[in-house]
Amino acid sequence: MKPSSLSHYEAVVGSQVIHELRLLAGKLAGKKILHVNSTAVGGGVAEILNHMIPLFNELGVQTRWDVIKGGEEYYAVTKKIHNALHGNPEEFTAADRALFMETQEKNLKQLELREDIVFIHDPQPVGLVKRKEKYKNKWIWRCHVDVSSPQADVWEFLKGYVEAYDRSVFSSPAFSRKLSIPQALVCPSIDPLSDKNRELSAEEVDAVMNRLKIPRDKPLVTQVSRFDRLKDPVGVIQAFKGIRNYVDARLLLVGGSADDDPEGAEVLLEVKEAAGNDPDILVLLLPPTSHLEINAIQRASTVIVQKSLREGFGLTITEALWKGKPVIASAVGGIPLQIAHKYSGILTHSIEGTSYWLKQLLQEPEYAKKLGENGKEHVLHNFLLTRHVRDYLLLFLSLFYPNQSYVIL
Amino acid sequence: MKRAKYPFIFKAQLSLVEMTGVKAATLCQLRDHLKEVPESSVYYHTHHFLRQHQFASPEPPNDFAYWVTHALQEGVLGERLAAIDILQFMTLNDLRNAFIQAIDLSFKNGCDAKDLRVSPAGMEFHFLKCTIFTIPTAEIAYDLKEFVNCLKRISPNCLYNHVFESCLRPPYGVNDFSNWLATNLDEHDLARKIGRLDPYTQTMEGLRGKIIHLAEQRMRE
Numbered sequence: 001m002k003p004s005s006l007s008h009y010e011a012v013v014g015s016q017v018i019h020e021l022r023l024l025a026g027k028l029a030g031k032k033i034l035h036v037n038s039t040a041v042g043g044g045v046a047e048i049l050n051h052m053i054p055l056f057n058e059l060g061v062q063t064r065w066d067v068i069k070g071g072e073e074y075y076a077v078t079k080k081i082h083n084a085l086h087g088n089p090e091e092f093t094a095a096d097r098a099l100f101m102e103t104q105e106k107n108l109k110q111l112e113l114r115e116d117i118v119f120i121h122d123p124q125p126v127g128l129v130k131r132k133e134k135y136k137n138k139w140i141w142r143c144h145v146d147v148s149s150p151q152a153d154v155w156e157f158l159k160g161y162v163e164a165y166d167r168s169v170f171s172s173p174a175f176s177r178k179l180s181i182p183q184a185l186v187c188p189s190i191d192p193l194s195d196k197n198r199e200l201s202a203e204e205v206d207a208v209m210n211r212l213k214i215p216r217d218k219p220l221v222t223q224v225s226r227f228d229r230l231k232d233p234v235g236v237i238q239a240f241k242g243i244r245n246y247v248d249a250r251l252l253l254v255g256g257s258a259d260d261d262p263e264g265a266e267v268l269l270e271v272k273e274a275a276g277n278d279p280d281i282l283v284l285l286l287p288p289t290s291h292l293e294i295n296a297i298q299r300a301s302t303v304i305v306q307k308s309l310r311e312g313f314g315l316t317i318t319e320a321l322w323k324g325k326p327v328i329a330s331a332v333g334g335i336p337l338q339i340a341h342k343y344s345g346i347l348t349h350s351i352e353g354t355s356y357w358l359k360q361l362l363q364e365p366e367y368a369k370k371l372g373e374n375g376k377e378h379v380l381h382n383f384l385l386t387r388h389v390r391d392y393l394l395l396f397l398s399l400f401y402p403n404q405s406y407v408i409l
Numbered sequence: 410m411k412r413a414k415y416p417f418i419f420k421a422q423l424s425l426v427e428m429t430g431v432k433a434a435t436l437c438q439l440r441d442h443l444k445e446v447p448e449s450s451v452y453y454h455t456h457h458f459l460r461q462h463q464f465a466s467p468e469p470p471n472d473f474a475y476w477v478t479h480a481l482q483e484g485v486l487g488e489r490l491a492a493i494d495i496l497q498f499m500t501l502n503d504l505r506n507a508f509i510q511a512i513d514l515s516f517k518n519g520c521d522a523k524d525l526r527v528s529p530a531g532m533e534f535h536f537l538k539c540t541i542f543t544i545p546t547a548e549i550a551y552d553l554k555e556f557v558n559c560l561k562r563i564s565p566n567c568l569y570n571h572v573f574e575s576c577l578r579p580p581y582g583v584n585d586f587s588n589w590l591a592t593n594l595d596e597h598d599l600a601r602k603i604g605r606l607d608p609y610t611q612t613m614e615g616l617r618g619k620i621i622h623l624a625e626q627r628m629r630e
Contacts, residue, residue, distance in 0.1 A: 016564035020421055023544050173535030176428045185426040185537060332531045340458075341479050349529060381460075394425040398540055405449040409544040 004051075004193045006058050012192045013386050021386065024393040025059035027409050033063040033396065034115035038078070038124035040067045044188075045121050045144055048388070051191050055389055061396075064115075068107045068125045074099060078124045081158070084151035085123070092154050104128060113137075117396055126161040138399040142169040142186075146312050146333070147177055166399055171313050172334040184395055187337060188313045189388035190322060190379070196291040197322055200299055208296035214282065219249040219302035219362055224294055224320070226255045227267040230310045232330075235351050237274045237281060239307065242355030244280075247362045254284040254297055298323045303361050303368065307354055308332055318383045321345065321375035326368040328357045338383065344375040410628075412551045413593035417585075419548035419563050422570030424539040426453070431536040434528045436481060439473070440512045442536055448501040450538040452577070455495055455504060457539070459609070460569055471495075472534075473508055480528040486515040495609055499581040543570060553594060556586075557624045565613045572608045572616065584608075586620065599627045 010018045033056065037045050049065055056063035070078070077096045084090040104127030113131040117138045120126060122145060132139050141162050147155065147170075155177065162168060162179060169184045170176045176183050190197050209216060221240060225231040233253050240251040253271060256264075268283070275281040286293055298304060304320040304327045311333030318338060320327050329335045331347040339345035346357045361368040381387070401407045429446060433439040443451070454472035470478075470491035478487030489511050498504040528534070548563055550556040560568075571585035580588060584604060591600035602623050608616050 016562075016566075019546070020423065020544075020564060020566060023421070023546065024423070024542075027544070170428065173428050173432075173537060174531065174533075176430060176535075178430050183428040183430070185428055331529065336532065340475065347479070390423065391425065394423060394540075394542060397542065398425055401540075405447070405538070405540050407540060407542045409542055 004191075006055060008193055009055075009384075009386050013380065013384060017386050017390075021059055021390055021393065024390065024397065024409075025056075025061050028061050028393065028396055031061065031117065031396070032115040033061060033117045033119060034113065035063065035065045035119045035121065036068060036111070036113075036125045036128060037065075037121035038068055038070070038075075040065075048188075048385075049121075051194075051385060052389060052392075055385075056392075059389075059393075061393070066111055068103075068128070069110065070103045070107075070124070074103045081123050081154055082145065084154040085145050085147050085158075087149040087151065090151060090154070092151070092157070097157060101127060104130070117399065120165075123158055126158060129161055129164045132164065138167075138396075139165045140167045140169060140395065140399070141165040143175065144171065144188075146172075146175050148174050150177075166402075167395065169395065172337060174333065182398075184391075184398070186388065186391045186395065187334065187383060188315060188318075189383050189385045190315060190318050191385045192322065194291065196295050197319060198295070200292075200296055204292075205296045205299050208293050209300050212284065212293065212297075214252060214284070214297070214300070215250070216300060218280070219247070220252055220300060221249055221303050221305060221358060221362075222252045222254065222297060222301040223305045223307065224254050224298065224316050225306065225308070227253075227264045227271060229263075229267055230308060231255075232307045232309050233267065233271045234274045235309075236305055236307045236354070237271070239305070239351045239354035239358060240281065242352070243359045243362070246359055249302070249362055250280045250282065252282045252284060252297065252301070254286060254294070256286065256288050294319075295323075298325060301325055303328060303358060305354065305358070306330065306335070307348070307351075308335070311335055314338065317345075318379055321372075322379045322383075324372040324376040326361050326371040327375060328354055328361065338378070339375070340378075343371075344378045345371055410552045410554060411594050413589070415593055417550045417556060417559075417589045417593070418545050419550075419559055419567050420543045420545045420570055421564055421566040422574055423542045423544070423566055424453075424457075425542070426457075426537050426539050429536045429538055433534040433536070435525050436477070436483065436486075436512060436515070437525060439476075439534055440509055443473075443505060443509055443512075446536045447538055448505070449540070450536050451501045451505045451508075453537050453539045456573060457537075459573060459613070460565070476528070476532075476534045480532040480534070481526045483515070483526065486512065489515070496576070496582075496607065499577075501577065541574070543574075553590075553596065553624060553628055556590075557621055557628070560617060560621050560624070565617075568613055568617055596627065599623060 006018050035049055039046050053063050053065055077099050080090040114135045119140045121142045129139050163181055165181055167182050167184060168179055169186050171188055223236050271283055275283055298320050304325045306317050306329040308330050313334035317327055317329050317335055327345040329339055331349055339347055341347040348354045348357055431442050433442050474487050474491035477483045477490055493507050548559040550559045575585040576582055587600035587604040590596040603620055606619055
């Protein structure tokens with residue numbers, strides 16, 4: 001798909017937002033930026049860079065993107081690092097460290113890294129910062145991973161590299177660590193022009209709902225997430241059962257296919273068992289590329305639930321809010337950054353609380369509508385791709401004004 | 410119509426949020442850290458909601474009030490913190506002290522009281538701060554008519570800069586619009602009326618509409 005241009009975004013966010021991006025970009029004239037990560041396709045980082053880099057270049061900030069190379073063994077080590085950063089115990093051996101460092105050295109021989117700003121994404125290429133000494137350029141380390149409770153030895157190993165950077169960037173205050181370098185907070189974003197988020201006509205929504213055979217004769221309560229215990233799908237069913245005596249509604253649990261995930265298949269069985277023969281509880285499996293379908297389902301829903309027990313930033317909530325839907329979500333991970341309780345959605349801590357608020361929102365559609373409107377506005381101003389681009393421009397500028405809390409450009 | 414010698418140059422204000430690594434799970438911790446965090450953190454937590462929720466009316470309160478109410482479930486103190494009149498304070502340090510004082514007053518049995526609530530896991534208060542950037546826009550006004558036309562076009566970030574942020578810069582307590590109208594166009598009455606608007610209790614667009622209304626009313630006189 002051809003990348004969208006600034007004029008396309010202007011139609012969504014308004015000319016003032018784009019004008020400010022141009023003003024900021026003008027202050028970076030002549031600077032060259034290099035992004036480095038570990039994969040050109042697949043994964044959230046590659047997706048966001050694919051959308052962003054054309055926008056930076058259109059703004060006049062010369063930006064390019066390199067990908068490091070590593071063999072299968074190297075990626076097995078980085079997978080271990082990834083798991084350990086998430087707090088899942090891994091044995092991180094001396095051989096793993098040696099292979100990690102050796103791969104950094106090999107890539108240093110291949111990559112020049114002399115741009116004014118080198119922007120490294122995630123742990124895989126973190127060791128490239130060694131080159132900073134040669135060119136005295138500015139280096140940023142962007143951590144896309146939840147490192148709120150990492151395995152200590154793995155984090156200490158990485159920290160040695162991270163503290164050589166000029167700036168670090170995290171997605172949520174809860175993910176940050178004690179570091180000797182400044183830590184910026186840059187929340188993730190959604191692309192309002194992607195298939196998952198673009199406006200759909202009523203006919204498009206109807207067509208998808210009919211094709212997927214999802215009846216629309218009752219208010220629809222939906223949770224979109226993979227079948228994972230941390231998303232608590234069984235808890236959602238229990239919360240839904242708690243309102244049945246008072247409200248006539250239908251629950252839809254929609255998630256990715258569980259074929260290649262043994263735990264996912266197990267959770268799916270538990271979900272089906274909890275749903276029993278209730279005709280008002282639907283469980284739907286969709287392929288991971290079903291962006292348009294998810295968009296339509298979210299738009300057709302009356303209330304959207306995200307009852308996660310643990311969550312990263314929670315972009316599925318951002319997507320639901322963007323569609324103007326009232327959202328009930330757990331107060332975990334990055335969710336409280338997106339939902340101010342009773343203003344732009346509802347935050348809950350239990351099955352009972354979720355049940356209570358479901359009943360409230362289904363019975364008070366005017367209040368639910370107001371929450372949905374506020375939620376959409378909140379995303380418009382704070383969690384779209386253009387805000388992400390703006391934060392990165394500010395981040396780049398901040399490198400040239402170290403230790404200043406007030407900068408006049 | 411009088412033309413100013415020095416034009417009003419509209420400037421947008423944008424901020425990059427940074428983490429301090431400091432967090433609180435109880436009221437005591439909130440108070441103790443509040444004494445030590447940089448002023449830019451006090452500023453962030455008493456102002457960012459205005460921009461993040463610029464569309465909402467009623468707006469959520471400042472971060473301290475919101476956290477005390479929703480994470481600690483301390484409704485009475487939350488209400489008191491929400492009611493702190495930010496406009497009254499000329500410096501961020503004075504504002505900081507007002508919050509500390511309100512928290513101190515709420516301690517009936519001192520800070521070690523066993524019944525002091527702890528926020529649920531994951532809902533701790535993370536102290537953030539921000540680096541503020543101001544950047545001039547192409548919008549420039551020499552007289553009242555141009556001023557109104559610019560006001561209609563500027564971004565919320567620009568409006569924010571001249572109404573909220575300006576009160577914390579010399580001349581303290583005066584917004585940039587009122588200052589320029591009075592000192593460059595001798596529009597003292599209009600400056601006073603704009604200065605009396607409470608920006609903290611209305612949406613950014615509501616505020617823009619009121620300033621434009623007052624200026625247009627003056628032009629018709």
